[in-house]
Amino acid sequence: MKTTTVFSFLVLLMFSSVTFAQDELQITAKxxxxxxxxxxxxxxxxxxxxxxxxxxxxxxxxxxxxxxxxxxxxxxxxxxxxxxxxxxxxxxxxxxxxxxxxxxxxxxxxxxxxxxxxxxxxxxxxxxxxxxxxxxxxxxxxxxxxxxxxxxxxxxxxxxxxxxxxxxxxxxxxxxxxxxxxxxxxxxxxxxxxxxxxxxxxxxxxxxGEEKLELLAAIAKEKQRQTDSINEVNRLKDEKLLAERLKKQQEEDALAAAEKAKVDAINKRKTEIKSRIENLGNVYFGLNSSVVTSSSKKVLDSLVQVLEEIPTLTLKITSHTDSRGTSKYNDWLSQRRVDKTKDYLLSKGVSEDKLTTEAYGETQLLNECDDNTYCPEEKHAVNRRSEFVILEF
Missing domain, CATH: 2.40.160.20 (Porin)
Known part of the structure; x- marks a missing residue:
């Protein structure tokens, strides 16, 4: 019992001495x-x-x-x-x-x-x-x-x-x-x-003060050494977990890269198909006409070939008018044009489920030729058209 009491007293004294020493080592105004x-x-x-x-x-x-x-x-x-x-x-x-x-x-x-x-x-x-x-x-x-x-x-x-x-x-x-x-x-x-x-x-x-500063630096260096040792132990413990995380990250990166490559390939294919269709050109109509001309038939025949080559391709046909005439008349005319365009494609064996239509009348002019602007005939002709929009491919 006496031995335990003496030991406790010595521990308390040592702790008090360390605390006092730390207080003494503080740099003060003195x-x-x-x-x-x-x-x-x-x-x-x-x-x-x-x-x-x-x-x-x-x-x-x-x-x-x-x-x-x-x-x-x-x-x-x-x-x-x-x-x-x-x-x-x-x-x-x-x-x-x-x-x-x-x-x-x-x-x-x-x-x-x-x-x-x-x-x-x-x-x-x-x-x-x-x-x-x-x-x-x-x-x-x-x-x-x-x-x-x-x-x-x-x-x-x-x-x-x-x-x-x-x-x-x-x-x-x-x-x-x-x-x-x-x-x-x-x-x-x-x-x-x-x-x-x-x-x-x-x-x-x-x-x-300089002596205190040197001693504080030495203490800080020793604490840093101890911290570095602890960090090294922790680093060794965490190496396996880090390796597993790295492997998982690499797998996720590989999946992301494969997905990106897939998306890029799809976008590339869509761009190629879109470019091919755009290169065919639009179907154009005469003034107040919905008749598919011989030159327009050549465009549609080429479009049929594209649809045959790409069985999954579906399109939306949009038809338009120039600004001359009333809006109501032009809505009716653009509907006739889109119907005529679709009918020609159907007559060439294109499945109806590959085609949807929409008539815009004079609402989507490609130039400045509105009701308030004078334009020559060749500029108005640009707006009398049927266009093709890729829906699926």
């Missing part, structure tokens, strides 16, 4: 980082231009100069490689009584700086963190300090800490070395702190 962006910043700056460089670096009351309003603005573009390009503009004011260039000044003096710099994200070396973003950089600029303008070589060290993908704080210190020491221009240090806003963001996976 696994993504900002890889490139624009960063805009606004903040304060403090200048230490006492002339003693690093001596008394924290002597804020005597050596640091700060204005009580936003005095620094920056804009920069930061790339996937870790490099960044940044432009910085600063304003400050040396306060009366502060130590500037190793002397205590007696008046307030304005400070202006415009700098450009290249920075590098140290996280590219030490590994990404979600909130701490240290960097170093070098650059150059122009500074007007203590009423002395000078170009400067700059070196910066700092870090940003992020509250979200867009908002954070930036803290940095910059050493500025005068390109020329003429007119008493000296080196100085500038500290800065401010709010930064990130936009134009392009995100990617962190190292942890």
């Amino acid at each position: 696994d993504s980082i900002v890889q490139s962006s624009w960063i805009f910043g606004v903040g304060l700056n403090a200048v230490d231009d006492s002339g003693n460089v690093f001596n008394g670096i924290f002597n804020v009351s005597d050596e640091w100069n700060i204005v009580p309003f936003p005095s620094r603005v920056s804009i920069g573009r930061y790339f996937k490689s870790g490099l960044g390009l940044e432009a910085v503009g600063t304003y400050n004011q040396y306060k009366e009584g502060k130590i500037i260039d190793a002397e205590v000044i007696s008046d307030n003096i304005s400070y202006f700086g415009i700098d450009g710099r290249v920075t590098y994200d140290i996280n590219k070396i030490i590994g990404q963190t979600a909130w701490f973003d240290p960097y170093v950089g070098i650059g150059a600029g122009y500074t007007d300090a203590n009423n002395k303008g000078r170009g400067t070589y700059n070196a910066v060290v700092g870090f940003r800490t992020w509250f979200s993908d867009r908002w954070g704080l930036d803290f940095n210190s910059t050493g500025k070395w005068a390109m020329s020491q003429g007119e008493g221009a000296t080196n100085h240090i500038q500290h800065a702190a401010g709010v930064v806003y990130q936009f134009g963001i392009e995100k990617g996976l962190s190292k942890r």
Whole structure:
């Protein structure tokens, strides 16, 4: 009993561990980082231009100069490689009584700086963190300090800490070395702190996210291998059934092909018979006449031969008139014509059950020669006819 209880507990624990591991392997927002962006910043700056460089670096009351309003603005573009390009503009004011260039000044003096710099994200070396973003950089600029303008070589060290993908704080210190020491221009240090806003963001996976992605890919590959194995087993099981279906389909295709060949042969034969009868031509009549002429008898005699050669052939004889005369008269005339045509064929030994008739009067003209159109006699003659339609063959 105790053994069973322990075993059940271990199974439950293992199941919980697998479930937890699967949850851990999900790619989430925490696994993504900002890889490139624009960063805009606004903040304060403090200048230490006492002339003693690093001596008394924290002597804020005597050596640091700060204005009580936003005095620094920056804009920069930061790339996937870790490099960044940044432009910085600063304003400050040396306060009366502060130590500037190793002397205590007696008046307030304005400070202006415009700098450009290249920075590098140290996280590219030490590994990404979600909130701490240290960097170093070098650059150059122009500074007007203590009423002395000078170009400067700059070196910066700092870090940003992020509250979200867009908002954070930036803290940095910059050493500025005068390109020329003429007119008493000296080196100085500038500290800065401010709010930064990130936009134009392009995100990617962190190292942890990439590791998760690789593991997920490996799991997916293994699942696919298992699925392929199952599919292969199922395929082998289904081979016999597939072969039977294929054989049945082939038999059905063969029957369909034979049926199609039969239908095609019938249609071909019908087309040949129809063409043969059409080539004989129609039986034509004179104006207001139902007499079968000698030329028409030749057509009918040829038709008799066709009927004798094809015992299964049955025809419908249709007779027509031209448009001249009343409709009632033309109906009567076309009936006489169809009767005369049938009588001639019967007189030649054609069985009556092979023939049916229908009279159309002037309702099926072959041209434009109606009651409202003038036509010469040869055009009207085309409409005075008996035709033959295949019913069976």
